[in-house]
Amino acid sequence: MMKKIILILTMMTGLLLAEELSIDEIVKKIDKAEQVESSFSIGKQIITTSSGKKRTLEMESYSKDKNDKQLMIYTAPVRVKGDKILMLNDGDDIWFYTPKTDRIRHLASHAKKKKVQGSDFSYEDMNSGNLGKDYNCILLGVEKTAGRECYKLELSPKPSGPHYSKLILWADTERFITLRIDYYEDDELLKRLTISDVQKISERWVALKMVMKNLQEGGETVMEMSEMELNIEIADKIFTTNNLKKH
Amino acid sequence: MKRLFLVILLIITATSIFALEFDFFGYYENQTSSTLNNTPDFLSYNKLRLDFDKNISDDISFNSNIVFQTYHGITSVSILDYLPKELLTDYSLETGIPIDELKGNYTYNSEDEIFLDNAFISLYQKHFNLRIGKQQIALGTGYAWNPTDIYNDKNILDPTYEKRGVNAVKFEIPFSSEGMITSIASIGKNWEETTKSVHLKQFLFGYDLELSYARSQHSSFDYYAMNENLEDRDLFGFSFSGALLGIGIWSETAFNKMSESEDYYQGIIGADFTFENGLYLMSEYYYNELGQQDENDYEFADWMNLFTNGTNLGRDYFYLGESYSLAELIEWSNYIIVNLNDKSFTYTPWLSFSLNDNVDFDLTANIPYGNDDSEFSQFEENIAVRLKVYF
Numbered sequence: 001m002m003k004k005i006i007l008i009l010t011m012m013t014g015l016l017l018a019e020e021l022s023i024d025e026i027v028k029k030i031d032k033a034e035q036v037e038s039s040f041s042i043g044k045q046i047i048t049t050s051s052g053k054k055r056t057l058e059m060e061s062y063s064k065d066k067n068d069k070q071l072m073i074y075t076a077p078v079r080v081k082g083d084k085i086l087m088l089n090d091g092d093d094i095w096f097y098t099p100k101t102d103r104i105r106h107l108a109s110h111a112k113k114k115k116v117q118g119s120d121f122s123y124e125d126m127n128s129g130n131l132g133k134d135y136n137c138i139l140l141g142v143e144k145t146a147g148r149e150c151y152k153l154e155l156s157p158k159p160s161g162p163h164y165s166k167l168i169l170w171a172d173t174e175r176f177i178t179l180r181i182d183y184y185e186d187d188e189l190l191k192r193l194t195i196s197d198v199q200k201i202s203e204r205w206v207a208l209k210m211v212m213k214n215l216q217e218g219g220e221t222v223m224e225m226s227e228m229e230l231n232i233e234i235a236d237k238i239f240t241t242n243n244l245k246k247h
Numbered sequence: 248m249k250r251l252f253l254v255i256l257l258i259i260t261a262t263s264i265f266a267l268e269f270d271f272f273g274y275y276e277n278q279t280s281s282t283l284n285n286t287p288d289f290l291s292y293n294k295l296r297l298d299f300d301k302n303i304s305d306d307i308s309f310n311s312n313i314v315f316q317t318y319h320g321i322t323s324v325s326i327l328d329y330l331p332k333e334l335l336t337d338y339s340l341e342t343g344i345p346i347d348e349l350k351g352n353y354t355y356n357s358e359d360e361i362f363l364d365n366a367f368i369s370l371y372q373k374h375f376n377l378r379i380g381k382q383q384i385a386l387g388t389g390y391a392w393n394p395t396d397i398y399n400d401k402n403i404l405d406p407t408y409e410k411r412g413v414n415a416v417k418f419e420i421p422f423s424s425e426g427m428i429t430s431i432a433s434i435g436k437n438w439e440e441t442t443k444s445v446h447l448k449q450f451l452f453g454y455d456l457e458l459s460y461a462r463s464q465h466s467s468f469d470y471y472a473m474n475e476n477l478e479d480r481d482l483f484g485f486s487f488s489g490a491l492l493g494i495g496i497w498s499e500t501a502f503n504k505m506s507e508s509e510d511y512y513q514g515i516i517g518a519d520f521t522f523e524n525g526l527y528l529m530s531e532y533y534y535n536e537l538g539q540q541d542e543n544d545y546e547f548a549d550w551m552n553l554f555t556n557g558t559n560l561g562r563d564y565f566y567l568g569e570s571y572s573l574a575e576l577i578e579w580s581n582y583i584i585v586n587l588n589d590k591s592f593t594y595t596p597w598l599s600f601s602l603n604d605n606v607d608f609d610l611t612a613n614i615p616y617g618n619d620d621s622e623f624s625q626f627e628e629n630i631a632v633r634l635k636v637y638f
Contacts, residue, residue: 049575055604077604078272078637093453100409102383106455106488108495110521118576118601163523185523219575241450242421246308246371 023139026151026171027131033176035066035130036204038234043225047119050218057117062234069239070127080117084244090134091127092160097244104244113163120191120212120221124162125183131169134161142173145180146196149173164190172198175205189215202230269299273312273638279320280631283612289320290357296364311366318357325350326554329627330547331620338547342471353551365412376419381412384431386446386459387499388488391566391584392533394501394513395484397442397461398433400556403566403584404595404613425450440464444482454489465505470547479506495519495529511536517566526571533564542589542620553622560622561588576601584623591617591624605637 021029040062047055058076063069070087074080082099094107107114112124131137135155143152150170157164165187170180177198183191197209208225237243279291298312327335327350339346367380387393391403398413415433422428426449435441444461465480481504488497500514513536519529538561539545545560552558565587570580578599585592593615600608611631617624 051575053576055576055601078274079605079607081272093450101385101407103385106450108490108519109493110490110495110519113523114521114525114527115572217575236424240421240424242376242419242424242427246369246376 023137023153024132026139026153026176027137029176030171030178031131033205034178036063037066037231038062038064040229040232040234041225042227043223045117045119045121046222046224048220048222055118057119062238064234064236064239067127067129069236071239072126074117083117085116085123085126086239086241086244087123087127088239090130090160091124094123094127095241095244099245102245104241120214120217120219121223122162125191125193125212129161131155134158135167140168143170145170146194148179150179172205177205177207179207191215197224201228204230206230269301271297271299273297274635275638276633276635278631278633280629283628283630290322291319292357293317293319306371308369309367310369312364313361314364315361317359322357324355326353326355326551329554329625330550331545331625333620334545334547334550338470363412367412374420376417376421378415378417378419381414382417383410384413384415384417384433385410386444387484388455388457388486388497388517389499389515389531389533390497390517390529390568391531392513392515392535392564393499394515395457395459395461395482395486395499397444397463397480397482398431402557403559404593423449435464452489454487457484457486459484459486467508468548468551470551476507478508480504493520513537527569529566529568531566533559533566535559535562535564538562538588540588542618542622545620545622550625559586561586563587573598586617586622589617589621591615591621593623593626607633607635609633609635 040060042060043058045057045059047057056077057074057080060073060075062071068088068090070091072085074083084097086095086097087093094112095104096107097104107123113122115121116123116126135157138154140152140154143150149172151173153169153171155167155169157166164183164185166184168182168184169178171178175198177195179195181193182189183193192213192215194211194213195207195209196211198205198207200206206228208228210223211220212223213220273296276294276296277291279289281287281289293316295315296312298310300311301309303309327346335346335349339349342349344352363381365381365383367378367382370377384396384398386396386398391401391406393399393401398415399410402408413433415431418430420428429446429448431444431446433442442461442463444459446457446459448455448457450456459482461482461484463480463482464477467476467478468474469476482501483504484499484501486497486499488495490496496516496518498514498516500512502510502512504510513534515531515533517529517531519527521527538559539549540562549558549560553560563586565585566582567585568580568582570578573579580597580599582595582597583592584595593613595611595613598610602608609632611633613626613629615623615626615628
């Protein structure tokens with residue numbers, strides 16, 4: 001009986017704390033928690049198809065100016081080695097470069113919903129984004145996910161946002177790190193992103209593992225970071241189209 | 248004996264490269280095609296490309312690749328077999344050369360080859376980049392046609408296939424984060440025969456914009472007098488790519504000022520879109536002032552230009568492409584190229600499978616249709632399989 005009372009009191013305290021913040025404040029805190037001055041990471045994407053076939057891609061990622069500039073360089077396998085994705089202006093402008101043809105392509109907005117290298121992440125999913133800028137947000141409540149108290153938010157994309165009709169996002173009430181996102185199209189659940197292995201690096205909480213499940217096709221893509229550095233010096237010039245052809 | 252030599256050369260090269268600590272990779276590709284008639288003809292090639300790259304310092308890199316290629320099956324064909332019979336008979340009568348002899352004179356042999364496809368040094372400095380050597384040069388925004396690209400001929404049946412290296416010097420001056428002035432010179436015997444171009448590129452208001460100027464020597468062959476005519480060609484080009492109302496759009500135009508023959512204009516305009524279900528559609532219109540509006544005006548030289556460097560016969564073309572993911576790791580594409588003047592077309596279905604992280608398998612066909620004397624009716628119905636293994 002005592003245990004139940006403690007549990008109810010704990011939940012009520014959580015709710016009361018959650019209600020202290022307005023939706024704008026929550027969104028600002030999530031953006032602040034997820035936007036770092038600069039970052040460098042090494043990771044891999046493991047794509048598993050619905051039939052169980054696996055493809056593994058390795059990559060290096062750079063970001064600067066609170067994710068306004070992002071660059072991904074594929075390092076393996078040889079089939080995609082040297083392919084680069086440059087995102088500028090919070091992901092509004094995306095360029096793709098492949099050394100096979102030595103060509104740089106600026107992606108039109110419709111192409112941002114295409115799968116990146118056959119994974120379950122689209123170009124727009126890869127963009128870390130900016131909740132305050134790209135979505136109208138509604139707080140649905142507080143809910144536990146992955147063992148953590150989370151704010152549950154409904155996000156309706158603005159014209160500058162992705163093509164989904166809505167997203168439901170769960171963000172840690174304490175660390176303000178996103179732990180889960182459900183992607184909807186016309187009220188149909190398309191994909192689910194779950195985020196785990198949250199660690200403290202350079203005094204910030206950072207997620208090192210992401211799993212995107214494609215609930216329509218049945219496949220999934222796991223993205224794991226094996227190395228991550230935050231707030232480091234990265235030259236501006238690497239985030240330019242002029243630099244993409246540099247081997 | 249030749250193959251043994253190839254193998255020994257390959258081993259020596261690979262050993263030397265490993266010793267120098269180069270980054271070593273490449274691919275093996277086999278393509279086998281067959282005509283779809285009563286007595287199918289086969290042509291197959293094996294291609295081994297070995298890449299050797301080395302970053303000498305942060306600002307200097309060396310990149311190279313060697314291609315070993317062998318051909319099998321029907322490796323010898325006469326280009327004249329693909330010409331309308333009436334035109335060939337007329338040409339034979341006018342030149343006084345019997346058809347069989349003519350066919351022999353215009354026989355194309357696919358011979359085994361080893362060549363240095365790319366070998367270049369890149370130097371990256373704060374205010375300029377310099378690349379010297381045999382290198383891929385990609386110009387223009389078009390998918391099936393690139394009127395502003397004077398360095399490459401394009402195969403419209405496989406337009407994204409890698410281009411062969413061009414022996415050139417490329418000098419780039421970045422003047423803003425998304426702006427660049429590029430000058431290219433592809434070395435000829437002398438300055439007159441050196442193809443050179445200057446390009447001004449800038450990303451502005453969501454569009455990649457490029458102005459270009461090129462000067463080259465244009466070669467045309469008189470198949471009756473049997474002599475080559477060279478003249479200066481000045482190309483003034485403009486290209487852009489971007490999006491309008493969510494639809495991808497691009498265009499590329501080139502005005503060619505000729506020193507002796509008539510000036511001409513070539514241009515493309517294209518659009519593409521990806522639907523919510525992943526279906527990708529693209530289209531491109533090509534205007535070619537060099538081409539003829541009436542199929543009866545196609546001349547012997549026009550056909551020869553088509554088969555030797557891919558210059559299309561007609562004036563107006565339409566390219567329509569579709570691509571859809573049939574299942575994970577299986578891509579189904581369909582392309583149709585229409586000559587709007589003679590109403591002939593060729594349809595190319597293309598099925599791509601990803602068999603492994605580094606193994607791709609493609610199954611494709613080419614199904615042409617048109618009147619007897621039309622452009623695409625001369626193409627043969629064929630089917631091809633391509634296997635590519637990266638290492």
